[in-house]
Amino acid sequence: MTEPLLHVDGLLKAFPGLTALDHVDLDVHSGEIVAIVGHNGSGKSTLMKILAGVYTADAGTVQTAPGTELHFIHQDLALVEQLSAAENLALRRGEGATGLAPYRTREVRERARELVSRFGPPFDVTCPLHRLTPAQRAVVAISRAMDGWTHSRNVLFLDEPTESLHRTEVDVLFEAVRRLAADGAGIVFVSHRLDEVRSLAHRIVGLRDGRKVADRPVTEMGESHLIEIVTGVEKMDAAERAAREHGELALQVRGLRGASVESLDLALRAGEIVGIAGTLGSGREAVPSLLYGATDATASEFTIDGAAYPHRSPAQSLKRGMAFAPADRGRLAVVRDMNARENFTLPHLPRTTPAFAPIPVGGERTEAATAFAEYDVRPARTEQRISLFSGGNQQKIVMAKSMHHRPKVLLLDEPTQGVDVGAKAAIYAAIERGAAGGTAVLVASSDAKELAALCDRVIVMRDGVVGAALSGDDLTERRLVAEAYGLP
Ligand SMILES: Nc1ncnc2c1ncn2[C@@H]1O[C@H](COP(=O)(O)OP(=O)(O)OP(=O)(O)O)[C@@H](O)[C@H]1O
Ligand SMILES: [Mg+2]
Structure with missing residues (x-):
């Protein structure tokens, strides 16, 4: 050569x-x-x-x-x-x-x-x-x-x-x-x-x-x-879709509009996993952040747990029991100068700590360590600066954080972006556990295989509006891709 x-x-x-x-x-x-x-x-x-x-x-x-x-x-x-x-x-x-x-x-x-x-x-x-x-x-x-x-x-x-x-x-x-x-x-x-x-x-x-x-x-x-x-392990099967009983309406929105979304009606029930598919620019990439109030949106109706929620902001959404794990974790989901434990506990501080009281680091450490073990975060060093973890391990920490306090509504954008096969399985299992525990989960993803394996139903966005909704036997990777591109 x-x-x-x-x-x-x-x-x-x-x-x-x-x-x-x-x-x-x-x-x-x-x-x-x-x-x-x-x-x-x-x-x-x-x-x-x-x-x-x-x-x-x-x-x-x-x-x-x-x-x-x-x-x-x-x-x-x-x-x-x-x-x-x-x-x-x-x-x-x-x-x-x-x-x-x-x-x-x-x-x-x-x-x-x-x-x-x-x-x-x-x-x-x-x-x-x-x-x-x-x-x-x-x-x-x-x-x-x-x-x-x-x-x-x-x-x-x-x-x-x-x-x-x-x-x-x-x-x-x-x-x-x-x-x-x-x-x-x-x-x-x-x-x-x-x-x-x-x-x-x-x-x-x-x-x-x-x-x-x-x-x-x-x-x-x-x-x-x-x-x-x-x-380092044998081949794993994709997460099995469990037959779940779905509960009360956790989130309902009509006429959602903002960024690349022209109009979207959506209802999420407790315990349900709903996917959002579509090509780049279809609106798929904007839905979670619009729902969370991280991107400006208007809607003719927006309720959480039956209560109207007209003026949306990330801080309000968190208070009302929503959690959001954005796709762009490096910029949006982690505070780069904080350590992994601090990032993990960050959204929950107001709930657990009275103002000005010392933060109970010992308890946090144990909680973080347990969650890190569950998601197989490597190295399992809760005190290391988050920016020093590899990309996939940062994503695991963000997921652990979002799921930790059992949100009512969990909004995930590209939840397994950049994580390896082992961590993927851990994240799917955690999403399913969350849903089984009554969380309504929304997953926007460019990975059709992931959506087909994980979701109860999937909404396919096209040009800012709903192009198709697939569930049951229609919910296959092939159909998702075909609908996303508007192919027959
Ligand atoms: N600046 C740094 N200081 C300390 N440790 C670091 C630093 N950069 C990387 N590491 C560590 O070195 C190891 C290799 O990290 P690297 O980012 O190369 O992984 P990777 O293979 O790219 O993983 P991923 O698939 O998650 O992106 C990891 O354990 C990571 O935590
Ligand atoms: Mg890397």
């Missing part, structure tokens, strides 16, 4: 009390698509961050072929939230850095529009990123990483790029990635979606607790071996 574009040898990285990477080797050749798989916290993002220069390795070497550049799409996207999509893209090309020279706004915008439109429906490239949906932000990050390639022998790294994308967007991205590889680039991507890994990768590299445990062509990697790498 020819010289690799990238040659990584014996990479070692330790964080206090833990070895994140333990002598990891990796070669990436021209034209090759390499998938990196491993459980939450196995070291995948750390590997990318070292190659990107975000972290410094404790030992090991990294060599690139002459002229080869490394481009990255990080798990947390690394975008500037206050700037628009156009400005974020311009930053990458150094176009903002012209000092007092006239800033070529029009050109920058048009170029941005063209770049993002390669990946899906157009959106406003001049609006600040914090107003875009997670999927739109992912599109910006992807456009940025693929912009400005001067030749074809670069290596592109993607750390869970498809987590907030819907099927068509994923297809477009993969098409682009395959094209780059065919032109001679090397591609390294991290994913927990094993079907995705199978369809895209030529070679699979498995990490487990920072160690490389597999490196072989995809054709030589059996399904059970792959699952064993990611979980």
